Amino acid sequence: MKNLIALACALFVACTSGLAQELKTSKSLKTAFEQSSLSKKPVLLIINVSGISRPANLPSNVKVNFKSALEEPEVTNRINENFIVYKTTMTDTSIRSIIRAANVKSFPAFVFLHSNKDIFFKDFGNSTDQKKYISMVNNALLAAKEESISDLETKYNADKSNNVWLKKLIDTRKKLGITNNAQLIEQYANNLKIGDFNDYQNVLYILEAGPYSDGSAYKLAYTNRKIIDSLYRTELPQKRSAINNAIISNTIADAAKNKNTPRALSAANFARNTWTKNYTQGEKVYYTQILWYYSTVKDTTSYVRTASYFYDNFYMNISADSIKKIEAKDREALTQKHIASSPHKNTISKQKLDSLQKIKGAKVITQSFVSVGSPSNSYANELNNAAWKFYEIGTKNLNYLSKAMIWSRRSIELNPIPGYYDTLAHILYRLGYIEEAIKTQEMAIDKAKIEKTATANLESELKKIKAKTL
Incomplete structure (x- = not known):
């Protein structure tokens, strides 16, 4: 919730x-x-x-x-x-x-x-x-x-200098949709000769494996700028995007696994640099990566400090009406994109469903359906999640809790659903506003009843608030 x-x-x-x-x-x-x-x-x-x-x-x-x-x-x-x-x-x-x-x-x-x-x-x-x-x-x-992945791993571990087996292992993993091959591509690149990095296909192969943005494989692949420029100019946008996403996700995941802050910063900087034509979006993805890292490694001090700046500057500096207009436009674009790209012809359009309502006794049998988009509001989600995170980490800093309360109220303004009221009630309780917390939790329950969703957990939390045992 x-x-x-x-x-x-x-x-x-x-x-x-x-x-x-x-x-x-x-x-x-x-x-x-x-x-x-x-x-x-x-x-x-x-x-x-x-x-x-x-x-x-x-x-x-x-x-x-x-x-x-x-x-x-x-x-x-x-x-x-x-x-x-x-x-x-x-x-x-x-x-x-x-x-x-x-x-x-x-x-x-x-x-x-x-x-x-x-x-x-x-x-x-x-x-x-x-x-x-x-x-x-x-x-x-x-x-x-x-040959299975285990068989190929056995051969690779027996001779890590053999790029034939290493490439086959990477290719097998890629065929299964496994995009985290960063550690393997490090070894693969180290086994190559310097002249091999003047080969377009070699460079493309390394980048497709999602190398660490601060690793040797990535740096070696970038030794020939002409090839890099050609690659990002000629490859399809989907492939370029997949390469960038793999590099970012593999680098930040390894950084979190090993609590490697310099590597996390490298991943965030790489993510920012993929938005060369949109500085604001670049800054936003930079902080998104850094916040995920701080949250994952449980660096609470760095998280709350960075989150305070991030949400105030990227989510609270625009009016609620403007946000609603932006998101309505985005949802419509996403819906049209999915409808246009869907190869399945047995999906019923909204227009068709509307017309069916006017036909008495009409029956339609469909074999599958596509769920496009979400009724939820992403700005509201982000603000609710940030507010709840501040509550969840247990901070008692009034400045941070006040920010969380403001974010939570904005999320409700954008999308007044039970879960958002529940978040606000918890924050109000932490701030010591017990009566207001009770009223807010009761509103969450009322909203849930109207929506015909479960209320047991909300009611349980309300009892705790009233008993001051939350």
Whole structure:
């Protein structure tokens, strides 16, 4: 409830009501791997989204059917013959490491693993065409015969100067969507000769691996500026963006892991420099990276000091009305972008749904739906999250708490939802304004009841506020 983050990615979701009856599924991930080891069959991990509800604003006479071709006999037979299946949802804690390792971001996801937990293939998405799943199974079976990541790591560790095996290891990881190959590319670059950095493809390969922005591989790749300039001028924008994002995320992640502040600053500076034509946005992404680092390494002093400057200067120096106009425009642009780029023709447009409401007795069956954007307000989310963070870290500094209260009030002004009132109530309590905290928490509960969302936690917090035991 406290950390309300806007979700702007489009997910295709599949109904699982009849799936368990068709596929032979293991009772747990542990059991699946045990059965895999005994049967010599790989594991197919099917990850669905939990709690899929009817899309909002659909007319009552419109029926939504999430039937998937995964339920077709030919598909289920092929899967049962060749794999041990474990079917679960993204909230299953036993699969967190796999989701992280496989870089799973779209659902339903299909992750194929050897019995030693090595990931060798993945796919995602719902479809009414069984050819998609037959093709997925065939490609997974082919991938299962190739050398696994563990096999390639063994060969690499036996001879780290052998770039043939090292490149194959990096390529295998990249094929699976693993973008953090910074440590491996350091070794790869160190194994090259200085003349190799005059080769366009070598430089591109190094950058695509997401090298540390302060590492040797990155510095060596930049020894020939003509190649760098050519690369950023000729490669597609999507590839250039992917390169920059990998460099930033790998560098800042390693900095946090090792509490390496100079490396974190390097990542933040790199992120800022990717916005050469927009100084303000560059500054914003710089501080976003630094704040994430301070928060992750639990440097509270640096975090609250930096956050105070950041949110005051980037979120509070513009009026609420202006923010609402900006975000309305951004949401419309995002919606149009997703609609234009979606290859799935069985998604119903809003205009079509509106017209269906006027037809008595009309029924529509759809096979999948796309959720575009979010009703949440990103400025409000950011301010609410920042305010809650100040409360959560336990600061009793009146200056910082006052800032948090102001940010929280602005988030409510932008988007008055229960969770934001809950945040404000907690901050008011910390400041000693008990009566106002009670009234604010009661407003959170009233809002939740109107929205028909759960109130148990809000009511529990209200009791604590009244009893002064929060």
